[in-house]
Amino acid sequence: MTTTADSIYEPLTEETAIQLARRLNLFDAEADLVCREIGDGNLNLVFHVTEPTAGKGVIIKQALPYVRIIGEGWPLTLERARMESEALRIFARYAPEYVPEVYYTDNDYAITVMEDLSHLTIVRTGLAEGAIYPLLSTHIGQYMARTLYGTSDYALGAEARRELALQFHNPELCKITENFVFTYPLIDHESNVVEEGLRPLAEQIWRDAQLLREGARLKRHFMISAEALLHGDLHTGSIFASETETRVIDPEFAFYGPMGYDIGLFIANTLLSAFARSEHSREELLAHVTNVWDVFAAEFTALWQENNQEPLADAAGYLDDELLRIFQDAIGYAGSEMMRRVIGLAHARDIEAISDKDRRLHIKSSAALLARDLIVNRSHYKRAPQIVEALRQADRNEPILHS
């Protein structure tokens, strides 16, 4: 627990959230305000303060000194609120159209007051209801290229990059990822949630020496690479969208890590949503998987050519090598993320919502087989359409072959 006896921190209530919004002059003095706590994530409180007659609102997000869904038995640093608001401000330098505006922060109360995005839908929810979001992968590809390139050595130079990285020492949140994404799904850990019927496959996974070795290498790479300021938890529950607009929220896991991690999380969660759909309505989501990489690579290349602090950047073949390495990192991390969403702690809600047990189990075992291949054979992946081909083979229960 990071609160101390003399700490002034206390959790907000719906009433005190309204008082805060008034104190910050976010609404007219006489405005009639209502507030609802709408947090549905694993960690924090989220208050939606609105003036219904004016159609105006703000979001007040507050970290609790523990994990919201577990309670005081799992203490967690309040520092995560500072990480989130500082990361949002930095990402806004590079991709302002893709993040909510931050109006106010208070680190003592672990509060971030930000733009209300309620006119948009959380992408995981929308995709489960059949939405397509035609611009999603273009926007996310641009968002990732701009924020990842912009905070890297290439754009900032090593000195400024190291300076910025000091602000994002985020050990408690990184530890959650190290444990719950990388370690626990690969061992028979008590926190894993393995659906009955999937146990034999899970046991096979835990005995798979090649998988454990490659999973360990990915975890190590995650722990020691400090390439760029990552969002750190870029799943589809951290993205709001409509047909025309896309915004990335919730970067409390931000830290300096490998660029491929953010890309891998987006790909993994889009693949899971694709698995959750019937075969004929998957195509748009699979197109997002290939397009996000194409857009990322094109935008990254343009930024590289425009502004690069690395004197050796023009070395023949170097950019291509970097892009292939980032791609293969992303493939591996997509595998780690998919595995944890199937047999780890925090499952994909769209898959859990499938009521037909046989179909749900088929999807989970196909996703686990695909995840294994992405982790173990990531060096065989050279082009984004191979991911789509691998998903189709896994879905048909065929061995995944790479041409």
Ligand SMILES: Nc1ncnc2c1ncn2[C@@H]1O[C@H](COP(=O)(O)OP(=O)(O)O)[C@@H](O)[C@H]1O
């Ligand atoms: N800026 C925002 N505008 C509107 N709703 C938001 C905003 N930020 C968060 N929410 C709502 O609160 C929920 C939880 O927010 P999130 O940041 O994901 O919390 P956690 O950190 O606990 O995962 C989101 O799923 C969304 O419904």
Ligand SMILES: CSC[C@H]1O[C@H](OP(=O)(O)O)[C@H](O)[C@@H]1O
């Ligand atoms: C108990 S932490 C599990 C999981 O929760 C976080 O997700 P979110 O903030 O979107 O609710 C993160 O993915 C953690 O790995």
